[in-house]
Amino acid sequence: MTNASTLTHTFVAAQPPRPPQPAPAPASRTSVPVIRDVRQALDVARQFAREIAAGAQARDEARVLPWREVEQFSQSGLWGITVPREYGGAGVDTGTLTQAIGLIAAADGNFGHIPQNHYYALEVLRVGGTHEQKTFFYDRVLRGERLGNALAEIGHRDFKRRTQLVREPGGWFVEGEKFYCTGAVYAHWIPTLAIAQEQEQPRAYLVFVPRNAPGVSVTDDWDGFGQRLTGSGSVQFHRVRVEPEWVVPFTASFERPTTIGPFAQIIHAALDAGIGHGALQAMLPFIRERARPWIDSGVDSASQDPLLLEQVGNVHLRLRAADALIARAALTVDAAQRDSNEASVAAASVAVEQAKALSTSASLLAGTKLFELAGTGATLAGQGYDRFWRNARTHTLHDPVRWKYHAVGNYVLNGVRPPRHGAI
Template sequence: MSLAQSFQPATAPATALIRDDADALAVARDLAGQFRSDASQRDRERRLPHEELEVFSRSGLWGIVVPREYGGAGVSRVTLAQVVAIISAADSSLGQIPQNHFYALEVLRVNGTDAQKRRLYAEVLEGARFGNALAEFGTRTASDRTTRLSRQGDGLRVDGRKFYATGALYAQRIPTSVIDDDGVQQFAYIPRQAPGVQVIDDWSGFGQRTTGSGTVLFDGVAVADDDVVPFQSAFERPTTVGPFAQILHAAIDVGIARAAYEDALVFIRERSRPWVDAGVEKAADDPLAIHEVGRLSIRLHAAEALLERAGQYLDAATEAPDAERVAAASIAVAEARALTTEIALSAGSKLLELAGSRGCLAQDNLDRHWRNARTHTLHDPVRWKYHAVGDYYLNDRLPPRRGTL
C-alpha cells in the first residue's frame, strides 16, 4: 500500500451529503443552535470540542466546497461565508477550525491534478477533516517558511516545526507548506498518523481557546509524491487562493460580532440598570444606550453586507480568474476584512460597556467575545487593508497576490 493510499476515513457514522446552497445554510443554522448552548462553558474550561466536531463534519458541511463534478455541492462563496459566519456566531472556535480545511481544498481545486482531486475530495466527502501546518516562528516575515521537503533516495521527507496550526489536532490530514530542494514552496497533504508527525496541544492564546492552534513537528516524515500539490504557483498567476482565505477570516469576525451584539441586546433588556441621569426605569430605555445600540446595528449590518458583496466578487473571479477579476475580488474582500475586524472588536467592547459592572462577572463569560475578536483579528493587520484599497482606487494599482491580503 502506498502512502497516498494510507489514509483511512474516520470510523464514525456515515457523513451526510449536502445537496445545494439552501441545504448548506439550513444545516448550518440547525448546528448553530446545538453548538451555542455550551459554547461559553467550552471556552471557560478550554474543553476541546471533539464531540462537536464529529457532529459538525458528519453534517456534510466540511464538503460543501467540493465541486459538483467531484460529487460535492460546489456552493457559492457567498454561501460558504454565510455558513462560516453562522457557525462562528454560535462558537467562533468551531467556526475557525475548518477555515484551513476549506483553504486546502481551494489550493487543491486551483493547482491539483484530476487524480489528486478525485482522491482527496473523496476523502472529504467521506468525513475527513484537513487541518493545517502553515505558519512558523522565528522567520523574518510571517510569510517566510523553513520547513523542508527533501528527496532522500526514492522518496520525499518533511522536516520542520510549525505553529498556529489550527485544526491539526482534530484532523485526518495536515496540509503543510514546505520548501522543496529547488527553493519552491509546495503544499503537502500529510496524513495525521504518519510516523514522525507530532501534534502538540500547546495553544495558550487568551482567545479562540478551543481551536487547538498549537505546534506540529515533522521529523523525517515520509510523503507520497501524489500527496504534494504546487503552492507557490498559485500566487504567480491570477487565482482566487488569496481572497478565498481572507473571506473566511472576515466571516469568522462577522460571526463574533453578531454573537456579541445579540448578547448585548439580551443583557441590556434583562439585566442592565439604567444610568441614574437617564431618568428611566429600564436600561433599554436609556437614550444613550439606545444610541450606541443603533450605531452597532448599522455597522454590523454594513459588515454583513460587505461580506456578501465580497462573496459575489469572489464567485465572479472563481468563474473567470483573470488579473482584473481576481484583483477586484481581493479588494472587495479587503474592504470586508477592514469593517468586520472593527465591528468584531467594537461589539465585544460595547457589550461590556453597556452591560455595566455586572457584565464583567466570570459566570457570564461575556469577555470571551472581545478576547476571541482580538485574538482572531491579529491574523494580519487591518491597516494594510486600507492601504491596498486606497492604492487600488486612487492609483489603479492591483493588490499583491498572496494569502494575507
C-alpha cells in the first residue's frame, strides 16, 4: 500500500490507472490541547499559518499530501474551536472561525480548504444531533479526531443523492459512492449524506462513518488543476455497517430555518478571500524587488509606476471590502444561531451571499493581477505563483456565484427569501 505521506499524482493523457488508497489517518492522541477562547484561537491560527507557509509552494508543485501539517493542525487544537462551551470547547463565534480560515488559506490555499467540511459537519451536529451524539462526537473532536465529508455524487444531472442508508433487522448499512470528498483522505470519520426510504418518502441523514470501517474505500483520485492537496477524491461504501448513534437527521434540519447553509457558505467565502490575500502578499515584494516600471511611466521603479499603483490599490480595496462583508455576515450568522427563524436565517443567507459574491471576484482578481503587475518573471515555474489563481479558480467553481447575485437581487427587490439548501 502506498504511504500517503509521500503519495504523488501523475497526469496521463488517457485511461489513467486508479490511484491507490491512502493509508488511514493515524489514531488520535489524548494530549491535544483544548483552545479556550477567541484570542487563543487566533494566536494559534496565526502561528500555524506561519509554519505551513514556507512549504506551500513545494507541496503544491510536487503534489505531496500534507499529512504532517494535518497532524500538526490536530495537535494545535484548532479542529475543536467551534465545539460549544457547554461541551468543553471554545465555542468561538463565526467571525473568529472565518478569520482563522482566512489566515490559513492565505498561507496555503490547499490547506485552508481541508477543515471546511469538518466545521460544517459540526454545525449539522449542533443543529440536529441529540445530546448524546454531541457529547460523543465533540469529545472525539476535542481529542484531535478529524471529520471529512462524503456529500456530493457525480454521474447524474439531477443532483439527487443515491447513496443509501439501509436499515435491516441485522443492522444499518451505508451503500454508495461519493466524489469531491474534501478532507476524507485525512479523516478519522467521514460524515456521509445518505438517503433512507421512510414510508415511501426519502429522507436524508448525515451518517458519521469511521474511516477504517470494513467496506470503506478512500481513493485519492482528485486531479483538478487547483486545490490539488485537499483530498477531494472518491469514497466508496460497500455495505458498511454503521451504528444508529452515528446517524444525524439532515432533511429535518432544512424543513425549518437553520444556519447550516449560511454557515457552510461563509467558510467558503473566507477561504476565497484568504487565497486572494495570499496572492497580494506574494505580489507586493516581487513588485518592490524585481518588477520593472513601464517605459512610459517616467519613474525608476515599478513601485512608483502610477498605473501599477492604481491597480494594486484596486486589488487591496476589493479584498478588504470582501473581509468587511464576511465580518458583517458572520454577525448575522451568529444572530441566527442564537435565534433561528425565517427572517434571521434569510438575513444571514443574504449577507453571506453578498460576501461570497465579492470574495469570489476579489480572489480571482488578485490571482490575475499578480501576473499582470509583477510581469513575465512572475510566470517562471520556480515562483509557483500560479497556485493562487488555480486554487481560487477551482474553489470558486464550488457553486455558481451568478446565483448569489440573483438571490440578493430577488431578496432586495422582491423580498423573496433565499432557498435553504443542504449539502453545499
